[in-house]
Amino acid sequence: MPITTLSSHELSRHLGRARRAAKDGPVIITNWGKPAHVLMSFDEYKRLTGKKKTLGELLAYPGTEDVELPLPDCSELAKPIDMS
Template sequence: MQTTLSSREFNQDTGKAKKAAHDGPVFITDRGRPSHVLLSIEDYRKLSSKGMTLAEALADPRPEADFEFDPPRLRGFSFTPADFE
């Protein structure tokens, strides 16, 4: 669910905007046009996270962090040794 508030409404009742952000994004308008978006920290982290790298996943000490890793086989790949001369 999304909420839209004018900048005046937002300034007069930020508590209302913060509560509404728990249910979805809050669009703040200036002169009827969207200008800002207020998100809960959870929603922000979901949007901004890039996920975990393989190195971070392997370094995670939690037992529940174990996972299966079955990389796909490369097809059509020919290995050529490096020539260091």
Template sequence: MATTTLSSREFQQNANLAQRAAHTGPVIITNRGRPSHVLLTYDEYERLAGGKRSLVEALSMPGLADLEVEFPHLRDLARPADF
């Protein structure tokens, strides 16, 4: 994966170049020599963000078996209605 670095001026002048470069890896856009933004393809963004998952996929993620979650009992939540 190749990383491309463009100044904000270069990016503004040639956005097509940045889009093509994003297909081979992230494009770092700098402002006054410091990284300020990263351009990715949408597929790469979805991969990094986890994409869309079903509830079954989310609950079957590795490491979830080690979590301890306590759910309150319904009797602890219920109370008489105030009228």
């Protein structure tokens, strides 16, 4: 994934170039030589900010009714103790 860097002045003059570059990777926009903003595709933004699904949500999807989820036997987790 290539990273493109443009100054804010270059961005204002070459917005189309920046938009095309953002399809392939992030575009770092600088102010006075320092990174200030990042331009990216909306798909990449959604990927980065998307909410992670819980196990329950994933198992609620259609077609997952027959999914077997191997769970450890409770005896593997706890051992009986002698209370005498």
